[in-house]
Amino acid sequence: MRICVTFLSNLLFIKLITGQHRLVCPTQPxxxxxxxxxxxxxDLDPPVSAVDYTLDxxxxxxxxMVHSYRHKQDHYNPQMGQYRGRTxxxxxxxxxxxxxLQLSSVQPSDSGPYRCFVPKLWIRCNITLSIVRRDQNKTKRDTSSTARPPLVEVTGTNNPRSDSESRKPVHAGTISSVVVFVVFVVGLLITGIKQICMKRLKGREDQEPETAENGLDMQQLNTQAAEEDEDLERPAENGLRSIVCFK
Known part of the structure; x- marks a missing residue:
């Protein structure tokens, strides 16, 4: 019975302790x-002295074990050989x-998840560490520096060479636009002139038959008038002849 009461009291104590404190650590690697x-x-939240606590x-x-702290002292016996003299x-x-906790002269083998544990408060926190090789980091920097164009060449507000080079495409585009416009206008003028000439030629062709028909009509009228005059003159001559004969 006493064992059960002691166990329950310990659980209640742990629950009360853990409900009052927590560990805050970086969430990003x-x-x-x-x-x-x-x-x-x-960091302990709320802040409280951890001098008398055990830390792992x-x-x-x-x-x-990476580092152990007990009874206000560092204990190196359970420490991994990889971290000896470096924590x-x-x-x-x-x-x-x-x-x-500081790690000196880290190596790629130090990459991995770490846990800070406070047994008395029954709280813990996890941190992920990622170590990049120095030659890989240098390669990335060189690649980024070579891939990125010089700032002067890109922005180049005070560089006359960049200004002239940037203006060349603009002038070429303007000249080509003007040439296209002139060709278009000339084409319109030529088309208009052709249409006017065609209309005039067509008008002349239409007038020539009418003139010919009018000329034929006038000639027929003149011939008919002449014939009518001859018919009128003939009775007159016959009359005169009859008068002379009568006398």
């Missing part, structure tokens, strides 16, 4: 270059509730 010094940091920094993927826990910041 921490990126660094090979050989750099990296700081892993978690572990590699989650390997389930091995430093800031004791001064523990009084402010800041759990800051």
């Amino acid at each position: 921490i990126e660094a270059t090979e050989g750099d010094d990296v700081t892993l940091q978690c 920094w572990k590699r989650i993927d390997r389930n091995e 430093t826990l800031s004791h001064e910041d523990l009084s402010s509730g800041i759990l800051r």
Whole structure:
């Protein structure tokens, strides 16, 4: 009975403790270059001194100890051989509730998930570390620098060469537009002149038959008039002849 009561009281204590505190750490992966010094940091919220607490920094993927702090001292016995002599826990910041661990001269093998654990408060926080090789980082920088054109050549507001080069396409486009417009206007004029000439020629062809018909009509009228005059003159001559004979 006493064991059950003790166990339940411990669970209640842990629940009360965990409900009052939490660890805040970066949610985005921490990126660094090979050989750099990296700081892993978690903060107690609300802030409370962690000098008397036990702290454990572990590699989650390997389930091995990176740095251990117990009884106000650093313990290196359970530490991974990979991190020996390369970890430093800031004791001064523990009084402010800041759990800051520094890794010196990081290597690509240091990349992975880390966990900060406070057993007494039963709270933890995970941080992901990503280490890039120095030669890869240099290659990326060289590629980005060579791929990017010089700023003077692109913007070049004070560079007369860039101004002249930028104006050349504009002049060429303007000249070509003017030439096209002139050709279009000339084509319209030639088409109009052709249409006017065709109309005039057609009018002349239409007038020539009418003139010919009018000439024929006039000739017929003149012939008919002459014949009528001859018919009139003949009775007159016959009359005169009859009068002379009568006498």
